[in-house]
Amino acid sequence: MPGKKVVVLGGGFGGARAAITARRLLSPEHEVTLIDRSRRTYICGSMPLLIVGEKDALKASRSLGQIRNRGVKYVQAEVTQFDPENRVLRTGPAKYEYDYLVLAAGAEYDWDAVPNARAAYSFYNLDTARRLRRALAAFNRGKIAIAISGLPYKCPPAPFEAAMIIRWALEESGRSNGSEIHLFTPEPAPIPVAGPEASACVAADLASRRIQLHPNAGLKEITADGRAASFTDGSNVEADLIITVPVHRVARVVAESGITDGKAWVPVSPASLETARTGVYAIGDSNMVMMANSRALPKAGIFASAQGEVAGRNIAAAINGTAPAKFSGEGYCFIAYSGREAGRVTGNFLAPGKPEVEFEQPSRSGFRAKERFESDWRRFRL
Ligand SMILES: Cc1cc2nc3c(=O)[nH]c(=O)nc-3n(C[C@H](O)[C@H](O)[C@H](O)COP(=O)(O)OP(=O)(O)OC[C@H]3O[C@@H](n4cnc5c(N)ncnc54)[C@H](O)[C@@H]3O)c2cc1C
Structure with a gap:
């Protein structure tokens, strides 16, 4: 079988996870490329502490250059056009054709x-x-x-x-x-x-x-x-x-491609994260997944990462002919109360009927769990 081209647009929470997962599950003849305009990315969960001088910016960041150690080809460039008809992304003069694509360009601010x-x-x-x-x-x-x-x-x-x-x-x-x-x-x-x-x-x-x-x-x-x-x-x-x-709005290059089909965010299958285009997945902040109570699943790094894992697995499953994965909706979100204590909202946000979530009261152990979460992210474990 000729090697397939897997391309990931965006190396934030979701895109990095998708690229690492696909690379790990695919044999070397297949190519996994991640494109992001920024080499250094920042974990926004640290910003509420950074504003009061409790975090330094470098500790809240990771370098996408390190993803090359996992066998992922990293390109630092701005994607200027996504053409779903011809299955190609353009970064100015360069073009990247794909067999499988993960849209992980996040949300931008208006x-x-x-x-x-x-x-x-x-x-x-x-x-x-x-x-x-x-x-x-x-x-x-x-x-x-x-x-x-x-x-x-x-x-x-x-x-x-x-x-x-x-x-x-x-x-x-x-x-x-x-x-x-x-x-x-x-x-x-x-x-x-x-x-x-x-x-x-x-x-x-x-x-x-x-x-x-x-x-x-x-x-x-x-x-x-x-x-x-x-x-x-x-x-x-x-x-x-x-x-x-x-x-917040969907990234411009994604909106201009027409893949949102007139909606504010990219429509996907909530289980597979595939869009209406075969082999094209949209994960994390770029998509909208509805919960049973008719509210949208929160835009959070923990879900973007879990969705990246599912998209990466599903691409590998399609290429390897193995069973696909499903996004469960399980996750959590920290809420720090100070530079010492954090609470956590945790549960299954896609449970049938209504989200089944619990609030864990703020504690020092909650804060340590938040610190571990950020350290896992810095090491590309999330
Ligand atoms: C203040 C704050 C606090 C937060 N706290 C938490 C928390 O405690 N826990 C939690 O789970 N989540 C938290 N979040 C949310 C979390 O940061 C996002 O949900 C998460 O980053 C989404 O991941 P993503 O992969 O979808 O997008 P992103 O992480 O935003 O990554 C998108 C990437 O795409 C790249 N990109 C976009 N367009 C282009 C283009 N045209 N060409 C090239 N590259 C492009 C960007 O450079 C970026 O690196 C917080 C967010 C904020 C703002």
Whole structure:
């Protein structure tokens, strides 16, 4: 049998896992290529700690160059065109034909969707997190507003986690008294995706830390000076620091290919992660998988990684003629409360009927589990 060409677009949580899995299960005549514009990628789960100076950026990153040690061909380039008709990706002048493709380009941020969002702060990528870290270091009591623009957004607990970590850091440095923290969410309660029990626990934990929750309030607009915001429920806030969770959208190169079929995210089979195009898989933040309660599966690295494993296995199964794998929906998401303690939402998010998830209370062992998770990611074990 002639060697097959497997190409993976994106080397984040999902793409790296897919490439490593396919490579491990395929014999050497088959080629596995991973294309990513960035050589160094960052684990966003570390950003809420990075903004208060508890993490350094290098410890939150890994180099895709190392993936070559696993036999994966790594190309550092921007994919400028994906042509599903001709089964080819283009990176400027170079083209990559494929027999099997994994779309793992994640979600990108639309900073122009909310007027003046760029004038405010964020922590949803390394550059914005570094800028916010400088602002928080210089902050000496006042009002902070964290505002979620809309749904879906990556890692549903992240804004709540950031609020609690900021309160903890202010307390540690004696700047808490006289400081208000407000959190605006378009949803009726914190992380409803984790179920009513977890949501109620997080709401109580926010209240006990004097973090004022404003439900049903999606971010609408920010003033040009970045110091005032208005919300979909008609409310407004003025604050010393406004921190936004940006509007998310599917990566442009994926959207332009037409594979989303007019939807916001790439439609896939929830079990196999294959798209309507045979041999083309879409995993992680780029797709939308629905849960039994009609909510979308959260966009989280743990699911992107598990889906990468399934896509890699299914490509190997198609080539080797073995049994395919299925995405189970089991996973977890940490929610750090400080630089010492973390809770966890864990369970089967694709259970029939409704997601079966539990909330593990914040603890020091939870925080150590979060650190192990990040260290596994740095070593390409996730
Ligand atoms: C603040 C924050 C906290 C988070 N905390 C957690 C957490 O605690 N636990 C958890 O599980 N998840 C967490 N997440 C979510 C997690 O980071 C994402 O869900 C995960 O990274 C998605 O993986 P992915 O492989 O789909 O995409 P990504 O990891 O985003 O990777 C996409 C890759 O594609 C590349 N790419 C895109 N377009 C192109 C192109 N045209 N050409 C070349 N390369 C391209 C990008 O460079 C990138 O490396 C958090 C996210 C944020 C923002």
